Every structure is written in C-alpha cells, then in structure tokens.
Amino acid sequence: MHSIALRLNPQQDLKAELDYIVRQRTIEAACILTCVGSLSKATLRLANQSQPSIYKGRFEIVSLTGVMSRHGSHYHIAMADKTGQTIGGHLLEGCLIYTTAEIVIGVLPNFSFKREFDEATGYNELVVYGSGE
Template sequence: MQAIALRLAPNQDLKEELDALVHRHQLNAACILTCVGSLTQATLRLANQPDGTTYTGHFEILSLTGVMGVQGSHYHMAIADSEGQTLGGHLLEGCRIYTTAEIVIGVFPDLMFDRQHCPESGYPELVVRNQTASSKAASNNG
C-alpha cells in the first residue's frame, strides 16, 4: 500500500477535491484511511432517502470513509455540530471546508475497483479486481 496525504483549505468542496485527486493521480483502487477537519456546510444523503440534505453551521468531521477509483468512488461521513449532535450519511458535493480537512489516503497498486450494476440493490456496486493477476494473464497470452 502507498499513501497520499493532503490538506484541504477553507471553502474547498470536500467531494469535488477527492474526486479530482482520484482523476489527477489516475487511482484505480484507494481508500480513505483518516480525515479530520471542519465544515461550514455539509450535504449528505441520509439513509433510505432519494435526495441530499444540506446543513449550514459549524461541524467537526468525526469520520470520513470510502473506497475510491476512477470507475467511481463511494464515501460516507459523520459530523458533529457545536452541541455534539452527530449526523452521518452518503457524502455529496456541497461540503465546504471551514478551517481544514487533513486526509490520508491508502492506494492499492495491485487492485482495480470497478463499479457494475447490481440487480439486487439497483445501484452500481463495487467489484474488486486483482491487477497483478490480470497483467500476468495478459502477458502470458501475448
């Protein structure tokens, strides 16, 4: 595993920046190892809801987790307000950094995260492929 560490600055959009990083580095398989920071706006899709909800105020990022790849990424986040009330859901664009977001990403060079439609869930779901085995098979056939 390799690591990428970064800091996002005030007013940057958390999801937009993560997705841009995936494409800039052409990450085939990665995950969020840790994230601490704060937001002035959070947009989350709550469990079993069709659309996102935007919250405005000051929030601490308690947890950000996700799998990342050029074929698609999937993130969940938990935040707390100034009274310690906690809220979590599926990360959407519209999460604005307040002071910082300090993020460490793990990169798996031998894997490929793909997304394929799952008839059971109705969503594009994760399919993990081993890049090393695929590369060896391709070179053996060539």
C-alpha cells in the same frame, strides 16, 4: 500500499477534491485512512432517502470513510455540531471546508475498483479486480 497525505483549504468541496485526486493521479483503487477537519456546509444523502439533506453551520468531521477509484468512489461521513450531536450519511458534492481537512489516503496498487450495475440493488456497486497478493 502507499499513501497520499493532503490538506484541503476553506471553501474547497470535500467530495469534488477527493474525486479530482483519483482522476488526476489515475488511481485504480484507494481508501480513506483518516480525515479530521471541519465543514461550513454539508450535503448528505441520509439512509433510505432519495433527496439530499443540506446542513449549514460549523461541523467537526469526526469520521470519513470510503473506497476510491477513478472509475467511481463511495464515501460516508459523520460530523458533529457545537453540542456534539452527530449525524452521518453518504457524502455528496456541496460539503465545504470551514478551516481545514487533513486527509490520508491509502493507495492499493494490486487492485482495481469498478462500479457496475447490480440487479439486486438497482445501483452501481463496487466490483473488486485483482488481489492483495
């Protein structure tokens, strides 16, 4: 594994920038190792909901996790408001950086992550190609 470290700036879209990085660098498989930062707007899909939920304010990113590939990525985020109340869900485009997002990505050179339709779930799900050996 090798890593990529980066910082996003105010008003950049968190998901759009992450997806751009994997496309630009033609990354086949990677994961989020860590992320700290803040958002001024968050667009999430909450559990078992079909429509996005939009939050405006000042939020600390307390966790970001995900698998990444130029073939499609999947991220979940947890964020806290000024009282420390935390909410999390599926990261969608429309999450705007407030002050910063400091991110480290782990690139997995022996794998390829693809998204293929899964009849059991009705969604395009992760299929892993390659091995860690």
